[in-house]
Amino acid sequence: MTRDAVIEADVGVVGAGPGGMAAALRIASSGLSVVVLDEGARPGGQIFRQLPEGFAHASPPTEPPSHGAGHELLHALTGSKVSVESHATVWDARAPRGDDLGCLWFEQGVASRALRCKAIVLAPGAMDRCVPFPGWTLPGVITAGAAQVMVRGYGIKPGSRAVVAGSGPLLLPTVTALVSAGVKVVAALESAPRRAALRALPGVLRSGARLREAFFYARQLWRSGVSLQFSRAVFAVEGDGRVQRAVIGQLDREGNPIASTAKTVDADVVCTGFGLVPSIEIGQRLGCRATWNEARGGWHIEALDFGATNVDRVFAVGEIAGIGGSEVAIAEGRAAGELVCAQLQQRGALTHVRDRSRAVRAAADAMLRAFSVPRGVYSLVKDGTIVCRCEDVNAKAVRDASALHGDSLRAIKMGCRAGMGPCQGRICAPSVQAIASRGSTRAWDEPVVQIPLKPVRTSTILDAPKV
Amino acid sequence: MTESADVVVVGGGILGCSVALHVARALPKARILVLDRGPIAGATSGRCMGHLMVTPDTKEEYAFSQTSVRMWAGLQEEIGGFDYNPTGALYLADAPEDLELLPVLQKQFSDCGDTAAILDQKQLREIEPGLAHDLPGALFYQGDGVVLPMTACSAMLRLGQRHNARLETRPGTEVTGFDGIGSRMTAVRTKHGTITTGNVVIACGVWSPAVAKLAGIAALPIVPRAGNLAITAHHSTPIQTQLLEVSYIRFAHGAAKVDPWKTDEDQGGHAVNMQPQSAGGCLIGSTRQFRGFDTTLNRELLHRSLLRAQRYAPGLLGLPIVRTWVGLRPYSVDKHPFVGPWPQTDGLWICSGHEGLGISLSMISGQLIAAQMTGTPCAVDPTSWLPRRIL
Numbered sequence A: 001m002t003r004d005a006v007i008e009a010d011v012g013v014v015g016a017g018p019g020g021m022a023a024a025l026r027i028a029s030s031g032l033s034v035v036v037l038d039e040g041a042r043p044g045g046q047i048f049r050q051l052p053e054g055f056a057h058a059s060p061p062t063e064p065p066s067h068g069a070g071h072e073l074l075h076a077l078t079g080s081k082v083s084v085e086s087h088a089t090v091w092d093a094r095a096p097r098g099d100d101l102g103c104l105w106f107e108q109g110v111a112s113r114a115l116r117c118k119a120i121v122l123a124p125g126a127m128d129r130c131v132p133f134p135g136w137t138l139p140g141v142i143t144a145g146a147a148q149v150m151v152r153g154y155g156i157k158p159g160s161r162a163v164v165a166g167s168g169p170l171l172l173p174t175v176t177a178l179v180s181a182g183v184k185v186v187a188a189l190e191s192a193p194r195r196a197a198l199r200a201l202p203g204v205l206r207s208g209a210r211l212r213e214a215f216f217y218a219r220q221l222w223r224s225g226v227s228l229q230f231s232r233a234v235f236a237v238e239g240d241g242r243v244q245r246a247v248i249g250q251l252d253r254e255g256n257p258i259a260s261t262a263k264t265v266d267a268d269v270v271c272t273g274f275g276l277v278p279s280i281e282i283g284q285r286l287g288c289r290a291t292w293n294e295a296r297g298g299w300h301i302e303a304l305d306f307g308a309t310n311v312d313r314v315f316a317v318g319e320i321a322g323i324g325g326s327e328v329a330i331a332e333g334r335a336a337g338e339l340v341c342a343q344l345q346q347r348g349a350l351t352h353v354r355d356r357s358r359a360v361r362a363a364a365d366a367m368l369r370a371f372s373v374p375r376g377v378y379s380l381v382k383d384g385t386i387v388c389r390c391e392d393v394n395a396k397a398v399r400d401a402s403a404l405h406g407d408s409l410r411a412i413k414m415g416c417r418a419g420m421g422p423c424q425g426r427i428c429a430p431s432v433q434a435i436a437s438r439g440s441t442r443a444w445d446e447p448v449v450q451i452p453l454k455p456v457r458t459s460t461i462l463d464a465p466k467v
Numbered sequence B: 001m002t003e004s005a006d007v008v009v010v011g012g013g014i015l016g017c018s019v020a021l022h023v024a025r026a027l028p029k030a031r032i033l034v035l036d037r038g039p040i041a042g043a044t045s046g047r048c049m050g051h052l053m054v055t056p057d058t059k060e061e062y063a064f065s066q067t068s069v070r071m072w073a074g075l076q077e078e079i080g081g082f083d084y085n086p087t088g089a090l091y092l093a094d095a096p097e098d099l100e101l102l103p104v105l106q107k108q109f110s111d112c113g114d115t116a117a118i119l120d121q122k123q124l125r126e127i128e129p130g131l132a133h134d135l136p137g138a139l140f141y142q143g144d145g146v147v148l149p150m151t152a153c154s155a156m157l158r159l160g161q162r163h164n165a166r167l168e169t170r171p172g173t174e175v176t177g178f179d180g181i182g183s184r185m186t187a188v189r190t191k192h193g194t195i196t197t198g199n200v201v202i203a204c205g206v207w208s209p210a211v212a213k214l215a216g217i218a219a220l221p222i223v224p225r226a227g228n229l230a231i232t233a234h235h236s237t238p239i240q241t242q243l244l245e246v247s248y249i250r251f252a253h254g255a256a257k258v259d260p261w262k263t264d265e266d267q268g269g270h271a272v273n274m275q276p277q278s279a280g281g282c283l284i285g286s287t288r289q290f291r292g293f294d295t296t297l298n299r300e301l302l303h304r305s306l307l308r309a310q311r312y313a314p315g316l317l318g319l320p321i322v323r324t325w326v327g328l329r330p331y332s333v334d335k336h337p338f339v340g341p342w343p344q345t346d347g348l349w350i351c352s353g354h355e356g357l358g359i360s361l362s363m364i365s366g367q368l369i370a371a372q373m374t375g376t377p378c379a380v381d382p383t384s385w386l387p388r389r390i391l
């Protein structure tokens, strides 16, 4: 079957995670046509990731209560008029303007296609935030997100003895996923102090769903005999060609490692996650304003009520508008869907969806504010520790480049190539600048976006429909 | 706050860095500052390709470019660290009519006392198996090379610091004006304060006219000429040699056929230039268009240049592109760069306007400035590059 190179819909949605699905369902329910583009093989996004078609878990991993909402969305999607284009990587975008339709160019297999639409909802999610430490490039060190993808998305057991370390609420689902896959979690280390958890509490208490989630994880941890230790981190990972041991220990108030507390534990997998960084490049490409907020994962697209951005008929929901979790993504997706319909059908928007999305976002902000990455953890980085993995650039090269070329991201990139590889600095930007500025608490620079938004074949660019 | 320096280089692109290196070498005790309003190598020198190109169009151009490219080999020996790769260059013929250009170019090289070899289809395929099998032939010149321009800037500065520990960079320092007494340069004003100095070198690329105006030079004729580039991911280059289409010589170095001041009239042109990177990717260029300081990508032009590139290297079609961008070449309206003293102001120097050859020509340009500043011999006759010609 050959598919049309150019398709049209009232609304184009980027991302089939909770935010994108919720928006698309709301839009389809009022009779507008909507197409969702997603890179993945099946809808679900990061958290509601489905196994590849035709596969089933031998013993399904334990699911937190929030996944109920995911099943509902996925179920509703199958019965809806929403059209989902999977394996579709969006690499360029243009906003609708006046009577001109907007356009999303995407690569699908070897096909170069485009979606024309009157409004665009962006829900491209986020990426794991990594903090380098000696040995983090050894095989067997994976991100917390990757651990979940392996367990939940592919039914793969990443190892047999795991250390989980990092910061923020994502550590808990990582531990749970590993335990349910039969991995022994020998240590679960949160770098923030215990009072961070206490500070997060009011945010948790403001959302019933989050409270249920917290109870669920507390019970899971208790049953598996794993306890989350605060003010602790992985100092280094050692092994001959792959992870064999982790050196773990305590952090002081600023997050600096206390050398005298270091001890070595045997492990064959180390999962680290220091929260998430929003994927903002599609928004930037469309002209949406990005803004900085550490609690929301740094640079995110500034979204107003109903997910509206500074660009007419372009909306941003879920993690792209700041890290907030799936409950926020769903509420914002619905709110944006509501306003899109109201605008295209020329009626007023219902305000209760907006009020709900405001409330869950505020609760998430209150919770996540407690978990900023302590700058001291960057002092674990040694001269020879790789910082930019794409280009194999170590910390000394980053510091030298910064001394000579300047301390902006671009200056460091020019001086040592950090951020020039396939990920275009999406992974290393936060650490590069933190390491160059030796622990100053300054924000990293807003990354500069260029097409293609994700790597695509030359033929995709050449065959791009001219619309 | 006031400080002082013996020499202030304004602009930390490849030309400013080369000037700094050569002055540091010639004056090992002098205090030399390189100021840039942005990062070092953050402007054109960080948005270009790194072909070290010997151009035999005239004997004079050959002397400049060949001397400079040879000096690059010396820089590699002395310090390295900038992905130097002496690949030579292949000038590719596309259609049979291009074949006529190969002996023309070959003769240019031999007129300059150099050599280049014409390759037939079979020989070409042996050197570059990834090229389209129907290409009729090429000219191979072995004197060219490839560098990574940004880290070359670092290397020049580090080597300069080895010769002269008082060489410093000041990224993030914008020059806002100059002070003088009579016809003597006395100080540079920046956003962060004034620096007293008797010697200022303007090496601001496409912004040189604006900075020169601050120093009293009414109209330095340098115009931005935009180029779109794309780069493939690591481990995905279809080629190993610096490649150009031979029709390049008809257009790239030739004077622009359009009026460079009428930025809305230039539809833009392109000639294939493909460059293997040490990191394993392939840079694909290159387009030329006068459209002011606009650095938004021209997707239409990029499209045209990729289409031409895959004609030569069809394997490119399946390779991932990771990024595209635009750089602004400092096009000097009479085609010659401005390298030397400004005769109306003592202590004012210009080193700018190298269009698409600034990387190649940076080494010799820095040498010429340092030599004239210290009254030592120039490596080549500097006359045709002297700024006084516009007076």
Ligand SMILES: Cc1cc2nc3c(=O)[nH]c(=O)nc-3n(C[C@H](O)[C@H](O)[C@H](O)COP(=O)(O)OP(=O)(O)OC[C@H]3O[C@@H](n4cnc5c(N)ncnc54)[C@H](O)[C@@H]3O)c2cc1C
Pocket (backbone or CB within 6 Å): A014, A015, A016, A017, A018, A019, A020, A037, A038, A039, A040, A044, A045, A046, A047, A048, A066, A088, A089, A090, A091, A123, A124, A125, A126, A127, A128, A144, A145, A146, A148, A149, A170, A173, A174, A276, A279, A282, A317, A318, A319, A320, A324, A325, A326, A327, A329, A453, A454
């Ligand atoms: C690896 C990982 C694991 C996580 N695990 C948990 C967890 O266990 N519990 C929890 O509460 N939260 C978890 N989160 C957070 C959770 O993902 C979010 O709260 C929620 O999924 C956000 O929904 P979203 O719709 O904003 O984005 P996502 O769910 O991330 O969906 C974004 C979708 O957009 C697609 N996409 C992105 N860019 C493009 C493009 N250019 N072209 C086409 N498609 C594109 C992606 O493939 C993805 O499917 C995790 C996040 C990550 C990154």
Ligand SMILES: Cc1cc2nc3c(=O)[nH]c(=O)nc-3n(C[C@H](O)[C@H](O)[C@H](O)COP(=O)(O)OP(=O)(O)OC[C@H]3O[C@@H](n4cnc5c(N)ncnc54)[C@H](O)[C@@H]3O)c2cc1C
Pocket (backbone or CB within 6 Å): B010, B011, B012, B013, B014, B015, B016, B035, B036, B037, B038, B039, B040, B041, B042, B043, B044, B045, B046, B047, B048, B049, B050, B051, B052, B053, B173, B174, B175, B176, B203, B204, B205, B206, B207, B208, B211, B226, B227, B228, B229, B285, B286, B287, B326, B327, B328, B329, B330, B351, B352, B353, B354, B355, B356, B357, B358, B359, B360, B361
């Ligand atoms: C697409 C493309 C491909 C190219 N390929 C090649 C090639 O293969 N080989 C080759 O030899 N050449 C090539 N070139 C040409 C080469 O890149 C340029 O000639 C060279 O980089 C110009 O260097 P520069 O130092 O003059 O300018 P720049 O690198 O632009 O440096 C000027 C500096 O001055 C600074 N500045 C400006 N105003 C002020 C101020 N008021 N105060 C302080 N600082 C200021 C700027 O911030 C900037 O950093 C290419 C160019 C392009 C665009």
